[in-house]
Amino acid sequence: MAESQPEVRGTIYSLLVFADIVDSSKYSAVLGYKEYAKRLLDFQNTFVRLGKKYFPDPWDRSKEYCLVKARGDEGILFYARTQPNFSELVFRSIEFIYHLKGRLRFGIDEKDERSTSPRRMGLGAGIHVGQVAFAIKQENNRSVIDSLEGFSINFAKRIESCSRLGKYSRVFLSKDAARLLEDKPVVFSRMTAPMKGIEESCEVFEVQTGLFSGLKLDPNDPEDEHLQSQVNTIASRPIEVEEPWIKSLAVSVLDYLLDQSPVSARRVEYRNLQLNLAWHSSIEDDPILLYVRARDFWEKKQYTQYIRYLRQILQDHPEFVHARKRMITACWAITKSKAEPADKVFARDMAREFLDRFPQFLTPEEKKEFQALIREVERKVKRKKGK
Numbered sequence: 328m329a330e331s332q333p334e335v336r337g338t339i340y341s342l343l344v345f346a347d348i349v350d351s352s353k354y355s356a357v358l359g360y361k362e363y364a365k366r367l368l369d370f371q372n373t374f375v376r377l378g379k380k381y382f383p384d385p386w387d388r389s390k391e392y393c394l395v396k397a398r399g400d401e402g403i404l405f406y407a408r409t410q411p412n413f414s415e416l417v418f419r420s421i422e423f424i425y426h427l428k429g430r431l432r433f434g435i436d437e438k439d440e441r442s443t444s445p446r447r448m449g450l451g452a453g454i455h456v457g458q459v460a461f462a463i464k465q466e467n468n469r470s471v472i473d474s475l476e477g478f479s480i481n482f483a484k485r486i487e488s489c490s491r492l493g494k495y496s497r498v499f500l501s502k503d504a505a506r507l508l509e510d511k512p513v514v515f516s517r518m519t520a521p522m523k524g525i526e527e528s529c530e531v532f533e534v535q536t537g538l539f540s541g542l543k544l545d546p547n548d549p550e551d552e553h554l555q556s557q558v559n560t561i562a563s564r565p566i567e568v569e570e571p572w573i574k575s576l577a578v579s580v581l582d583y584l585l586d587q588s589p590v591s592a593r594r595v596e597y598r599n600l601q602l603n604l605a606w607h608s609s610i611e612d613d614p615i616l617l618y619v620r621a622r623d624f625w626e627k628k629q630y631t632q633y634i635r636y637l638r639q640i641l642q643d644h645p646e647f648v649h650a651r652k653r654m655i656t657a658c659w660a661i662t663k664s665k666a667e668p669a670d671k672v673f674a675r676d677m678a679r680e681f682l683d684r685f686p687q688f689l690t691p692e693e694k695k696e697f698q699a700l701i702r703e704v705e706r707k708v709k710r711k712k713g714k
Contacts, residue, residue, distance in 0.1 A: 333462035333473040341392070341407035341459050341475055342416045342504075343483035346374065346424060348400040349449035349490070349497065366448065367400060373430055373550075374402035380543050381423040382406050392461065392472035405475055413456050414507040417500070421513065422539040422579075424452045424498050429576050430550055433557040451490025451497040455483035456504045482525060489520040489531050496572035498534040505532035509688075512649045513537035514614045536571070536615040539579040540586065555580060562600035565607040574613050577604055614640045614647060621653075630661045631670050634677065648688050651681070655693055662700050668708070675704035 348370060378395035382404060385391030391408040404423070406416055431448045457479030464473040482501065490497040495516055500508075505515055515532040522529045544551045558580040561568060568574060578601055585597045605611070605619040621636035634657045637650045644650075658674040678697040681689060689697065 333464045335460055335462045335476075336470075337461065338458050338477075339392075339407045339409060339461045339472075339475075340411065340413065340456065341405055341479070342413055342420060343455045343457065343459075343480055344404040344420050344424070344452065345484050345487035346402045346404075346427065346450055346452040347487055347490070349451050369434075370400070370431065370448065371397035371402070373434075374427060377423060377427055377430070377543075378402065378404050380545075381419055381426075388466075388471040389463075389469060390472075392475065394475075405480075407459065407461060407472065407475055413504075414511070417454060417456060417504050417507050418511050418513070418539075419541065420454055421498060421500075421534060421537065422541050422543075424450070424454075425496075425537075425539050425572070425576055425579065426542050426544075428496075428498075428572065429554050429558075429580070432573070433554050434550060449497065451487060451493065451499075453483055453485070453487025453490060453499050453501075454504050455479060455486050455501040456507065457482065457501075482522075485522045485525055485529075486531060488523075490533075492518070492520055493533045494571075495536070496534045496575070498572075500532045500534070502530050502532065509646070509648045510652065511537075512615070512618070513539075514644050514647050534572075534575075536575045536613050537579070538582060538615050538618065539575065540582040542579055542583045544580065544583055555584065559600060562604045565604045571613070574604065575615055578615055578619060612643070614644055614650075618650065621650075625657065628660075628664075630657050630664065630666065631673065633657050634661075634673070638677075645685075651685065651688050652693070654681075655689075655696060658700055659696065662703050671704050671707065675701050 374397040375395055382393050385393055394405040428450045431450055459475045459477035459479050461472050462474045463470045486499050486501050489499045514535045516535040517532055519528050520531050558577045561577045581597045581601045585594050588594050601619050602623055605616040617636055617640050621633050624632040634654055637654050640647060640650050658678055661670050661674040678700045682697050
């Protein structure tokens with residue numbers, strides 16, 4: 328019996344990711360046919376294995392669709408589903424790309440010590456969320472999603488082509504994808520880039536830095552074990568960091584190890600490595616490293632210092648909503664603690680500033696908390712004046 332042909336049934340929203348080896352033609356010219364082919368196969372295998380770890384096959388293929396494949400110097404990842412919330416999927420795709428970049432950058436290439444070829448393969452990526460058409464086919468007497476088509480796929484590929492213009496991570500998001508991450512610990516650099524064949528130009532967002540604690544590292548995988556070892560070395564000698572994105576990768580790997588380790592001595596070691604990376608330079612301005620400094624003050628219950636660093640981050644990156652929301656908790660902690668009156672007044676003024684200038688970043692519940700904070704401080708100030 329002939330297999331039925333796929334049939335277009337409707338539209339669905341999809342996460343669309345394209346990743347491409349940067350300047351692969353230069354590698355092919357230097358490496359020669361055989362060595363270059365080995366490198367491509369390694370990239371393809373790593374892309375598919377990691378991609379399926381972050382995005383396993385869906386349970387119900389009538390409502391969800393996942394495609395992870397690599398060919399030549401390019402990998403693609405499509406994940407479509409009927410549920411409308413894509414925020415977690417977009418953030419997970421960035422974690423996947425950072426993990427992949429780390430494996431390519433710090434892979435175990437010492438297998439062939441005689442090789443004189445370049446060993447550091449760069450990766451660019453484009454991430455988009457958009458509506459696509461889907462086709463179904465019959466499989467075991469049920470309809471399953473078989474493929475995706477549409478303009479959004481072409482647009483995602485154009486976003487990936489912008490990665491050549493990047494100066495931080497070369498991981499670019501469309502405006503539709505970036506706006507879903509307002510409350511996530513990630514900072515973007517915005518630019519307007521040409522979109523050949525689609526439109527003259529478009530606003531795109533490069534991942535400048537981030538905290539990606541959901542990395543799916545495998546302690547039994549030699550490649551991941553090597554990556555962790557390299558991160559420890561980087562954190563102990565941060566002056567040797569060559570590219571900005573490596574700071575985010577290192578902090579994120581250490582954050583993962585901190586969370587996973589059951590041994591307190593190990594956790595102290597990982598935290599100290601993070602802090603060494605964050606405090607190594609007096610002119611450090613990476614928002615995530617400043618956030619690590621702030622978090623250290625939080626753990627020490629030094630809330631005013633905590634807020635000071637968050638405020639420093641927000642002066643340069645007012646769109647970093649994740650840091651804004653952390654300030655809510657800090658302001659409450661100051662109000663309820665035995666802090667000096669000046670600190671409580673500072674918390675009150677900070678709450679007023681949020682309500683007056685940045686109400687769009689607060690949920691209704693958070694607005695109520697800030698209003699309650701202001702009333703609480705005013706009550707204490709009046710009580711102190713009445714004595």
